[in-house]
Amino acid sequence: MPDVISFARGAPSLDIVDVEGLKAAATRAFDRDPGGTTGYGTAVGYAPLREWIANKHGVDPSQVIVTNGSMQADAFLFESLVKAGDAVVVEKPTYDRTLLNLRGRGADVRMVELETDGIDVVALEALLRDEGVRPTLAHVIPNFQNPAGYTLSGPKRQALLRLAEQFGFVIFEDDPYVDIRFSGESLPTMLSQDTAGAVVYASSFSKTVCPGIRVGYLVGPAERISEIQRLATNTYISPNMVAQSLVYEFCASGDIDRSIATVKAALAARVQRLTAALERDLPEARFQAPEGGYFMWVELPEGTEVDRVFEQATQRGVAFVKGTDFLLEGGENTLRLAYSGVTEDQIDEGVSRLADAVRAAQGAPA
CATH class of the missing domain: 3.40.640.10 (Type I PLP-dependent aspartate aminotransferase-like (Major domain))
Known part of the structure; x- marks a missing residue:
C-alpha cells in the first residue's frame, strides 16, 4: 500500500x-x-x-x-x-x-x-x-x-x-x-x-x-x-x-502574529490547490471553499455510500472522516476533508486517490 x-x-x-x-x-x-x-x-x-x-x-x-x-x-x-x-x-x-x-x-x-x-x-x-x-x-x-x-x-x-x-x-x-x-x-x-x-x-x-x-x-x-x-x-x-x-x-x-501569518498563507494555498483538484478529479462533488480554518465539507452525489468510499480509500492510502460521524442521522454521502495537515504537493495525489475510491464505491471503473 x-x-x-x-x-x-x-x-x-x-x-x-x-x-x-x-x-x-x-x-x-x-x-x-x-x-x-x-x-x-x-x-x-x-x-x-x-x-x-x-x-x-x-x-x-x-x-x-x-x-x-x-x-x-x-x-x-x-x-x-x-x-x-x-x-x-x-x-x-x-x-x-x-x-x-x-x-x-x-x-x-x-x-x-x-x-x-x-x-x-x-x-x-x-x-x-x-x-x-x-x-x-x-x-x-x-x-x-x-x-x-x-x-x-x-x-x-x-x-x-x-x-x-x-x-x-x-x-x-x-x-x-x-x-x-x-x-x-x-x-x-x-x-x-x-x-x-x-x-x-x-x-x-x-x-x-x-x-x-x-x-x-x-x-x-x-x-x-x-x-x-x-x-x-x-x-x-x-x-x-x-x-x-x-x-x-x-x-x-508578538511571535504568535508571525506564526498565524505563516499558517494563514499556507492554508490559503492549500485550499486553492484542493479546490482545483476536486474540480478536476471529482467534478460531481459539491463543496464551498472556506475563507479560513482547517476543514472543507464535501457532498457526493445522492446514492454514494460514504462507508464504501471509506473502505476503498483505505485500500488506496487516503484518509478522511465520514460525514456521518458529525450527525445523529443522515449524511451518508458526505465527508470532511482537513487540508491543514497535508502539504500542497500531497493534495493532488490525495484527491486523485479519493476520486478513484469514489468511482470504485459507485461501481464504476477506477
Missing part, C-alpha cells in the same frame, strides 16, 4: 509550526518566571496569560479561565450547565466530540440545519416558538465551522443574540479557528456584542501556536466563570502552568 495521505486530522503540518519560536518562548518562560512556570498555580490558569486573554477580548480577568485545551473548557461548561434530559441545540452537522460529550451527559440534542452562512436561525426560532423547546444552551462554531468550514453571518449572529435573550438560553460560542482567516472580512464575535450576559466564549491556542500545547480558555460572566473555577479546582487543582507560561511568552512577544 502507498504511504497514507491523511485529510482526517485537523492539525497543522510540522512545516508551518514555529518550532524555533516556541523553543525561545520556553527559555524566556523559565528565565523570567521560574516560580510561576514550575509551580502549581491556581485553577484559573497562569495569571499573565489570563490577563493577556482578557485584554484581547476587552473583559475583566475575572471573566476568563484558562484550561488544558478547549475540550476541557467545553467539558467544564457542559458539566456546569447541562443535566440529563436538558435540551441542547447544536448545528447539523457539528463537531463529533461535542456530540459525544453531550450524549454522554444524557442531553436531549436538537440538531438545527447548518447553511453556508451558519445555523438556520428561522428553523431555530420555529423550534423555540412553535415547538416550545427550551434549550439550556446552543452550541455554535461561528468561524470556519468544524466540520463544514462555513462562517456564521453578521445578521445571524444578531438573531442568535436576540433569541438567546428572549428565550433564556446560553450561547456557547466555540471559536478556535477565529484567527485563521485567510480571505474575506472578519466579523465581530457574539461575545463582543452581548449585552445580556448570554454568551460563553471558548477558544484555543492549539490552532495558532501548536496542537501539542493543549491550552484553551473560556470567557463569560464572572459568576459563571467562578462556578467553573470550582469544578477545575476539584478536577486538577491547576492546569499545566509550564504550557501556559510558554504560550504567554509566545503571545506577549
